[in-house]
Amino acid sequence: MSVLESTATELLAELAAGNVSAAELTQTYLAQIEDHDEAIGAFLNVDAERALTQAEAIDTRRRAGAKLGLLAGLPVAVKDVLCTKGWTTTCGSRMLEHFVPPYDATVISKLKAADAVLIGKTNMDEFAMGGSTENSAFKRTHNPWALDRTPGGSSGGAAACVASNMAPLSIGTDTGGSIRQPAAFCGVTGMKPTYGRVSRYGLVAFASSLDQAGPLARTAEDVALLLEAIAGHDPLDSTSANVSTPSYTATVREPLAGLRLGVAREHFGDGLDREVDAAVREAIKVFESQGASVHEISLPHSKYAIATYYIIAPCEASSNLARYDGVHYGYRTDEKEMLAELAEERKALEAAGDRARLDALDSSLVRMYRETRSEGFGAEVKRRVMLGSYALSAGYYDAYYVKALKVRRLIREDYDAAFKDVDLIIGPTTATAAFKLGEMNEDPLTMYLQDLYTVSANLAGIAAISVPCGITGSGLPIGLQLQAAPFEEEKLLRAAHMFQRATDWHTRRPG
């Protein structure tokens, strides 16, 4: 069995048995990255030396008989939105191109404590805003199944690296679907845990009340493994839930007896691709054949989810991104040039005797802010900062933000009602398979609709997973989404494993 074809769970057994060392494993993946990432573009930053040093240290401890962590020796790729101490964390933005955090995110600390090998930082849409990874300031990531297509986003690098065997495990973040949609597009398994299940400390905020880090891997078993390593209460994150973390690895193989699946009619409406529709209906039958019952449910407010999301997320983002002002860290405009320009403008206005415009001329501080943020942020980030600032402004706040919060509660109540009758809600992750790179560049609104089926889970704070459930006629993966009540990740993982035991979609690899 080749290393690259193995699941993380299998590799862990090999490592434990001494059949392969962490250093060898890391070498193999580094070589794979070397060979393939030029075409895929999943990584922003690979530090071979750092990874090998870490791997060798784990091997040494293993030889010495030390007790090792849950992920001992397994390479893990990390989305470049999680702060890594002493290691550049860019968020896919020019603003943070050279930003080296002085601290580790809690997820990173936990990975280190679990003896994972951090193999690289993956590409993403700038500040996690986008659904195609094309908003990265640095590079495009290509879908390993079709290089002219998007891997999805914003965790496009995280999904693409697993799909192309460049890492067995990877961490993404999901604010409106940013783990599940790329997982669906790249044919891997990806979970957005319940809001509060995984610490957000050190996760560079896009929309604080929606952001959640989660695992991407080949199988539900591997997702269970990685989730177990990163989940748990964190006193550094006030919104992290003070609930115990079950051992997902211990239960993931246990099938769920009498599983009640809910099918929401809202998930099968206009715009759903015919092939995706068929694959999802086929997947439902797979569950039925294992004894699951299917119930039609309704999530009546889900039609407002996108609108609600595109108020709340930009509002929070406009505030979260205010700190990138060029004063304390990160990108700052060329001051000399800026001051020279300002002086020139002043001179011209003085010459023209234009008192009014002279009075309105920027102070050097304001000009520094303006130039820094104009140059440091990309178009999509600016669009959302403007949307959010507008919606929070005096006179608009009640009509937009307050109303959005009300609808958000109704969306949560839809789920609460649904989960009284069913264990899980089953449906498509996305309406279509991966689209072409560049296809939506001029059409941000259509791009926003990418989140149609995923965004409600973030607004409601519930858990959801995407698992591969088919391949389109043109050879692109299709994703099946399962959603569960808060803190029911265990149910999601067991159901996903039931499905993967009965199907082989998750074992398919590109080309």
Next chain:
Amino acid sequence: MNDKPYEIIIGLEVHVQLQTQSKLFCRCSTTFGQPPNTQTCPVCIGMPGALPVMNRRAFELALKTAVALNLDIPAFTKWDRKNYFYPDLPKGYQISQFDLPMSQHGWLEISDPKGAFEPKRVRITRAHLEDDAGKSMHDEAAGKSDSRIDLNRTGTPLLEIVSEPDIRSPQEAKAYLTELKLLLTYLGVSDCNMQEGSLRVDGNLNLHIDTPEGRIATPIAEVKNMNSFRAVERAMAYEAQRQCEVWRENKIKLGDKPGGHKTTRGWDDTQQVTIKQREKEESSDYRYFPDPDLLPVIVTAEEVEQVRASLGELPAAMRTRLETTYGIDPYDSDVLVNQGRELVVYYEELATASGDGRRASNWVQQDVLRTLNESQTSISEFSVSAAALADLLKAIKAGDLDNTRSKDVFDEMVRSGRTAGDAMATLGIEKVDASDAESLCRELLEANPKIVEDLKAGKMKAVGSLIGQAKQKNPNVNPGQFKDMCLKIVESM
């Protein structure tokens, strides 16, 4: 204020730094005066991904203050972001409380023992918690225009206490601040050091003027940069005068366009004037919204009651009690209570042990406070215990000591830290035996027949000379008792 053609309307906003070990949302120290940027962490300098966690102690101190200010404590309070750009605000927003503050609708009673104004309740609109910004230092030296930023203060817990516009004079403003500071000191929630910025005051002032067309209001000025209570008093007085003059000149009312809007002015302590500060083009919109990084705080009625029970006796109640228990005047109770809880404890011990509350009050106010002032020490370091001083007071009352000698004994007690008796022995002061005093008296009367004649003729002043002679022979002679004795003997002659 009836002699003036206008009424002064003042509301005060006070920012108080709460005395916590660590900042409001991280564990950095709040110690003042450390080298710049040495008390910072990813949270308070707003690093990407860092998250706030509320300091429970800060909330407890705020709650204590709010309860003492008679404020209502809602069961539910939350945190909001106040968004604005400034270089010493590294997150790009301040964490504050907007529409659901942790307390509202309270009052503080102020009075003036000299009767400068009637006792009154100043209503308090609200008190809420927020985190402080950093400090910008503008270094203009050597033609440079560099600004330097110190983030040590960033994130320090502040309690903002906003009064209603109930204050009617600069004196009342000062009294309000004095009483508030005293309360905060009694509660132990802040050191209230204005020099270090632990207590900052902004004053909103305008005038209500009676005109033939009815009562009008002048445009409100917010006065900043007042660095002492005296400065507040003077700035308010100056501003009232200024607004009155401006009104006479331009007749612009509050709300008139143009010119009737609220302005911001800074107090210049050197020139003793308020100066108009640069105004922004448009009014600021802070885009408040609930901070998604923090959970709302739930306060139960039991918690509030626990806090109330733990407050201890507060200044207003203490003044009244001292007056009734020890029979002292409001002026005296005010002086004593304003010195702080420790001094009051000392006073009460002294008053009880000496059995004379008024005499104890006088001694504490004059001799004890003078000594403490001279030595720049506090009552806890004072070398004379209340019990020792009580013995001295009892000796005075018993007539063993006259006023002058008692001061000498007190000074000796302060110097040596010894008891009243020991100090008197050191100074050679002992009670003169009654028969000794009588023989001395007879001896002197015999030697001064002229004085005896004068006394018989009713010239009582003549006795002074006798007392003087007696003191020369025996300094321990009690003048009052000696005088009585002389007169008695002369009468029987």
